[in-house]
Amino acid sequence: SDSTNKGSQNAEANKASSNSAASQSRADLASAKEINEPVDFAFLDDEKMLLHFSQSCRELAKSLARKLRKNVRSSKGERIDLRQSIQRNLKNGGNLIELVWLHKPKVLPRFTLLIDVSRSMSGYSDAFLIFALAMIKVFPETRVFIFNTKLIDISAALRDNRLEKIKQQLQLLSNTWGGGTRIAHSIAELRKRGLPGKRSNHHFIIHSDGLDTDPAIALKRQLGALQKQYRSIIWLSPLLRDINYQVETAALKSAMPHIDRLLPAHNLDCLYELTEIMSRNTVLTNLREASYV
Secondary structure (H helix, E strand, O other): OHHHHHHHHHHHHHHHHHHHHHHHHHHHHHHHHHHHOOOOHHHOOOHHHHHHHHHHHHHHHHHHHHHHOEEOOOOOOOEEOHHHHHHHOHHHOOOOOOOOEEOOOEEOOEEEEEEEOOHHHOOHHHHHHHHHHHHHHHOOOOEEEEEOOOEEEOHHHHHOOOHHHHHHHHHHHHOOHHHOOOHHHHHHHHHHOOOOOOHHHEEEEEEOOOOOOOOHHHHHHHHHHHOOOOOEEEEEEHHHHOOOOOOOOHHHHHHHHHOOEEEEOOOHHHHHHHHHHHHHOHHHHOOOOHHHO
16 A cells, blocks of 8 residues: 555656646747847857757748648659549550549648858858758758858758858858858859759748849849749848838849848747748738838
């Protein structure tokens, strides 16, 4: 009887401890959300805050994936519908030439992320790289590029968690800061690498303040060409943290007709807004933020 009581007491103690830990975990997540949302990425340098931010990015990416999965018309599925296949092929004398498939596979959308790591984007690009890492883990076919005057593909390094390799590539780019930021040139280099998959399910996201040293007309031409390759183009800028911000650079002004959304990207709230917009597919309506122009 004593052993039974002790066992019961231990079970209750473990349950209480488990509930306490769960409550603390929920409190920590709530605290992380409260801490990170209003904090400008430029000041996101505390280790605990960075950990919470990374966790939040992973949750955002997973949530976006759940909302964006869709059935697509595919030539193949998981199983053959034999009855429908026979009926469809009666015109072929019963030979199974055209197969009907069951359970069409669900396909995740694809993303290409272009991240400006020039000096003017210091702090903001570091935070967005954490978001890019979360995206590529959830959306495996995501491509991630960094640039200032040169373009570097870091997709494979992110997938394999080769963070030291990424640091080396960032250092390589930092050595070319004196040449300014070549956005149009970098997009042109990216386009030369082609686009895997179909346009209908591929989105292009650029994270930059728009300070381009290339001729203004060049950015307009490059984004115009991108429109033919991607379903949507989203431009994220930390400069939109200023509620009175207006597009002033000639390059970005001329390129606005080719941008589906111009959005802020300076704290976690902005990333929530981005994923909400993507989940509702409102970027496809080509609604541009006229107030910024």
